[in-house]
Amino acid sequence: MRYYVIAGEASGDLHASNLIRELVKLDRDAVVRGFGGDLMEKAGMQLVKHYREMAFMGFIPVLMNIRTIQRNMKICEQDLRNFNPDVLILVDYPGFNLRMAEFAKSKGIRTYYYISPKIWAWKQSRIEKIRAFVDEMFTILPFETDFYNQHGYPVHYVGNPVLDALLAGPQKMSFIQFCKENQLTGKPVIALLPGSRLQEIRSLLPRMLRAASAFDTHQLIITAAPNIEEKVYTELTADYDVTLVRGKTYDVLQQAEVAVLASGTVSLEAGIIGCPQIVGYIMAGGIVTEVLGHMIIKVKWASLVNLILGREAVKELLQMDYTVEKIRDELNRIIHDRNYREQITKSYEELRQKLGAPGASQRAASLMIRMLRNEV
Numbered sequence: 001m002r003y004y005v006i007a008g009e010a011s012g013d014l015h016a017s018n019l020i021r022e023l024v025k026l027d028r029d030a031v032v033r034g035f036g037g038d039l040m041e042k043a044g045m046q047l048v049k050h051y052r053e054m055a056f057m058g059f060i061p062v063l064m065n066i067r068t069i070q071r072n073m074k075i076c077e078q079d080l081r082n083f084n085p086d087v088l089i090l091v092d093y094p095g096f097n098l099r100m101a102e103f104a105k106s107k108g109i110r111t112y113y114y115i116s117p118k119i120w121a122w123k124q125s126r127i128e129k130i131r132a133f134v135d136e137m138f139t140i141l142p143f144e145t146d147f148y149n150q151h152g153y154p155v156h157y158v159g160n161p162v163l164d165a166l167l168a169g170p171q172k173m174s175f176i177q178f179c180k181e182n183q184l185t186g187k188p189v190i191a192l193l194p195g196s197r198l199q200e201i202r203s204l205l206p207r208m209l210r211a212a213s214a215f216d217t218h219q220l221i222i223t224a225a226p227n228i229e230e231k232v233y234t235e236l237t238a239d240y241d242v243t244l245v246r247g248k249t250y251d252v253l254q255q256a257e258v259a260v261l262a263s264g265t266v267s268l269e270a271g272i273i274g275c276p277q278i279v280g281y282i283m284a285g286g287i288v289t290e291v292l293g294h295m296i297i298k299v300k301w302a303s304l305v306n307l308i309l310g311r312e313a314v315k316e317l318l319q320m321d322y323t324v325e326k327i328r329d330e331l332n333r334i335i336h337d338r339n340y341r342e343q344i345t346k347s348y349e350e351l352r353q354k355l356g357a358p359g360a361s362q363r364a365a366s367l368m369i370r371m372l373r374n375e376v
Helices: 010-026 038-043 059-064 066-083 094-106 124-133 142-150 161-168 175-181 198-212 230-236 249-255 265-273 286-296 304-309 324-336 338-355 360-372
Strands: 002-007 031-036 045-050 087-091 110-114 136-139 189-193 219-224 242-246 258-262 277-281 315-318
Touching: 002 010, 002 066, 002 094, 010 031, 010 038, 010 087, 010 110, 010 161, 010 265, 010 360, 031 038, 031 066, 038 045, 045 066, 066 094, 087 094, 087 360, 094 110, 094 124, 110 360, 136 142, 136 360, 142 304, 161 265, 161 360, 175 249, 189 198, 189 249, 198 219, 198 230, 198 258, 198 277, 198 324, 219 230, 219 249, 249 265, 258 265, 258 324, 265 277, 265 304, 265 338, 277 304, 277 324, 304 338, 315 324, 324 338
Parallel strands: 002 031, 002 087, 031 045, 087 110, 110 136, 189 219, 189 258, 219 242, 258 277, 277 315
Antiparallel strands: none
16 A cells, blocks of 8 residues: 655654554555655655754744745645555644645545644644544544543544654663763763754753753763754854764663753653653743743643643743753752652653553554555
8 A cells, every 4th residue: 555654853753664664564565655754764665855844843933934834735735646645644743734634635535643733732623624634543642532532533542652662772771881882971961852953952952051061960961853963063062061962862861860851752751761851842932922822722731741640740841931040950859859859750650551551653553554454
């Protein structure tokens, strides 16, 4: 069968690549094409456009790049016409993907959504577009199933693919070996993970650095996003003693005493690995964006760890709360308060239990193929 897959950012590239790998295993005649990243291409997809040309987030960046976004949509529509897939598989990235779902519906192309847009957090009205244009939804978070049930839209919960990615990733090495391989000192590690988009790195990383550099008993490691040029990090870290590591996010989280990270999938990854974390985020627009956010965002927390557990298990510093002083205070508490650290790690045990067993990618691929073959 012919599969067209669209993912618009690094985490989508990772999880879509695992799904593609399973689709190709289960369907020997599979031909996969789409928009995404290096991992999807490596898994067997014909890459039409890389997500680094698509990763715009926040009101202002989207407005500033609206022509590029519209051009990408036109390219995708034409490519869908030419390829004529048996199914379009969308991975998160709702602004773009829901437009493609509508287009596919108009052309009679079956559409599956893998990894739901976060409509439970904001823009809940998008449920109507999903109901109208998406044939099947495959969810990866337990509370998403409840949300869709409340809106009378049945979904398929397949488990969380982060568990698959972690199992497929590197086994934890000794700290001595880790330091040797990455030319590090023997000091404990503070990991800084400022995201995968250029605008979030530029807004988050400077405050991370100023806060974490106060702890001279520790060494700082920044995980570099695969789509971001090294000079971006070099310019931002010129005044600091840091080590930049690329392609080793799980290694770094396994070894770090604490991580300061951008809200997103990496928060869940850190939780499953067991690394205490501080979650932060700033969207362009300052106080205006914060006021608007309070008006339209429908959930109490931003991090997936807190959302899944239904309480603040890890600290969130968002918008105006994302200050050097508050980051530094939380770092100090995690590093020096043993009881507080244990409280966080115990929450992680509950998190892993709620997510269930690994195998989401295989379950999703198998169910998709059986549905396409009308076997279920």
